[in-house]
Amino acid sequence: MAWENVKSSEGFHPTRRPTDYLPELGPWDVALTNEAQSPEGTEVNNEEANIESKSHRSSLEEEQGQSMGIDGKEHPKEVNPLLVTWDENDAHENPRAWKSSYRMFLVFVVSCYTFLSPLSSTANVPALDVLKREFNVDSFVIGNMMMSASMLAFVVGPSFYAPLSERYGRKYILQVANVLFLIFNVCCGLAKNSSTMIVLRFFAGLAGVAPVTIGPGVVADLFEPEERGTAMSMYTLSPILGPCVGPIYAGWIIQAYGEDKWPWIFWASTMFSGVVTVFGLFVLKETYTPVLLERKAKKLRKETGNDGYHTIFTQKETLGQRVLHGLLRPPIFYFTQPVIFVVCTYQALMFGCQYLLLASFSRVFKEEYGEPPGIASLHYIAMVLGFLVAGQAGGRWTDWNYRRLKAKNGGVGKPEFKLPLLIATGIFMPAGLLLYGWTVEYHIHWIVPDIGIFILACGARATMFISPLYLADSVTMYAASASGAAVMTRGVFSFTFPLFAPNMYDALGQGWGNSVLALVTACLGLPAPFILYKYGERLRLRSSYSKRGMTLMT
Template sequence: MAVVTTTYTRDPGFEVDFGDDDPGDPKNYPLWYRGCCIFFVSFGALTAVLYSTSYTSGIPGLKVEFNIKSQTVAVLGITTYLIGMAVGSVILAPLSEMYGRRPIYLGAMFSFCILILPCGLAKSLSTILIVRFFGALAGSAMISNAPGTVSDIVPEEHRALAFSIWSLGPMNGPVVGPLVGGFVFQYMGWRWTNWVVMICAGVVFIMMCLMKETYAPAILRQRAAKRRKETGDPRWWSRYDEKKKLWPLLKMNLSRPFIMACTEPICIFWNIYIAVVYAILYLGFVAYPIVFSGLRHWSPGMTGLSYTGIGIGSLVAIVCEPLIRRMIAAHKPDPVTGKIPPEAMVSIVCIAAICIPVGQIIFAWTCTPNVHWIVPIIAGIPFGAGNCAVFIYASNYLVHSYGIYAASALAGNSVFRSVLGGTLPLAGPKMYETLGPNWAGTLVGLLELALVPIPFVFYKYGHVIRKKSVLISSMQADKEKLEKKKRKMEERAERQEKELVVSEKMEV
């Protein structure tokens, strides 16, 4: 699987590339503009994720209007949405590597906005389930492609901070969904949980219209094509020019997330770990209404407020980013690259991996009415902080490991976590009914505890695993070739400059 399509027989003098301080290089965009881009994609991710969980607040209204007796059937709206996100990630992330981020964002967000309309006007649950699948397929662009956008515009040394800022959206989306949805359903009805999201999606579409392209290979391909057209000289080229026809190229790009998910050890284990953590987080959006609405008899709006513990935990993880960055920077640099190894970020995931089951088990044994309500909400703080840290730093680890194909690595991860996140909540109502809230919560907490060794193994042996990766080795070899070629071009330019100076002196 080639990292880039480079033709070394071409004249290097006609290669189109970014120059020093090139304003067209996404990493050289003005700081204020890059900040706006991060805000735009963060708000887009917030909107897409918010729609997945705000649905849970309107379930009582759906059951009454459509005469649904089974809670499991009503919860299917979460399942179809998350499966749609999984399918969309596989399609849209590779397409962004073929055509650039911007056209995918524009098409996806326009479709997402329009597909909310049938849900708000639906006359049956089946309509909602089907349309939510396709809406999620479109909305997944904001989850699968946004980390790639952040990576496109932010230098490596500031990437962790940028990811932390961006993650304010997707990490708080699951919490904001039931919080807003609860009060909207209580005072305006379940249909308005759709209209609120549609308004937000319209704003996101306008934001995407204001964003320039950020994917460097797409920009260089466009530049090379423009140069060829303007000059009429076919020798102009970029190292990202594709030589394959559309369908073979599409097949290769669409299959890449699955190939990486099945062949790359890093992807295999992180997909399993993150998928379980993500699925249990979404199980919480079934468990909280059972505990607070069912056992404590809270109103829908107040039940939405019960998620604030998880939200506070997420904010704590994000606010602590400067401290976390110092912890990462304290690691010994890689002797080969001279940079802090990606495994330094896994050290944060190790801490988060312990916080998650601790918060889950505390919640499990304090959620019943015999314990004051504040205690289970406080238990959400370590749970939320752990989930947020896993999401940020595990994703960052994948981005650092796979570079230009980070979007494909994250897309494969998104498939695993979305499928499991969509199916596990279906078991929630029956599991809590059969085992009771104490033991049901304990069961999932022990499952999270059983997977804790995964980040610890990668923290200790991740550098060895990366060296054995065929794809990463190929990327490194290609990078070294490009650097070698760049040095040769610089040396040749220096020689030509010296020869020119000597020639001018001789003429004088």
């Protein structure tokens, strides 16, 4: 089949040769396969794994009609007519050939799904004191676990959802998980004790983490690298805006209707979730190219009776191999791929500090400023404004700057070209923490702490959309698994940070407590973007998955 430009009403979208979609087989990938096939105790040689990877790629290059001669040039061969790829007649099926406005609409739909679980994760913050009294809880840790238990599920869920979405597609995983989230969220409003609440919150988070994990993969499915900045900034607004909006509406429910109406905090979010779920059932489409091409091959096999039709993604794996490859991929990515380890740890630290503050704002403004729950919840608006300003302006600037740096580099783009915004905003989080902490300590007018919240929110926002954008560009083929590793790490930090926050602030006060956080974020947040910008390419080249990241699925 001819590999030509596919034209949409928005312009030309280049498709790629089949081997451009093929990931390198890393040593751990081959090791897992051999582990499932070989007797226990058999060691796998890394050199043999690399030879197998090269042999695998060479055979596919021959299948698509190319080989490399001794003169270093590609020589055409006969194309395998049974290899199923995108062609000029598939513009309506190829996700990257769809109209730009429609692709952005799909990102909006997925971002609505992503908004639901973070919205619920902090919604009960204004009601924690009410829940502690009603459930006879005296411990700060148990009280905060009724909020942060949903974040603990973020550690577990990505190991399942990321590989499932890369095996069976994005659409159905998102829809099934969202229905389960609705069920558990309704049940949270019916809880009669703290143990039940914690367990239900965990399972609601386990279901709700699916779109948080899969969303960056959807963006990578739909957009070229130079287009992803704006799309990713819109998508990533949901997981960080949700935790800010939740306490606002929950605070007014408690203040306006009474403390005994706390179940409506969960039921109100469930009603909104139901609307989003029904909407998504009708408009959400599959975006993952390997799944779409496999469906095309299956259709051809059925129509022609020829079982030879296949794609470059067709793999003959046992169920055990699929489980090993799929469930272990996110944690293995985190611990074996240097660039993913650095980015995920940096992002998780910033998110943990943000979540700690989200859990403490309501208490601070009620106790330090004597404000009722509804009024105290309005201070989250300062964080919302910071997210909106940094996200929208930063996304557009990142796309513009990426194209500029790409042109200066001879038309060759690199994931590191997305990092300059992170370098510029690295100081925002520690500066905002210092301004917020010390002005609260001395009871300065509330507008000054809100300015500090706005500044730190700008820094957090830049981190939360540049980090997944960088990962998506580095390992595009496995963007969902890379995102899964990031979500798992964020889950660990956002679960643990709120647990020690009350004791830290009681011991150090708001001034010194937030100064400690500022120091920690400065130690990592200031040098990390520079290190990634200068050495990120070297780190990526050490990974068999990311060293071809600019060509996989692009």
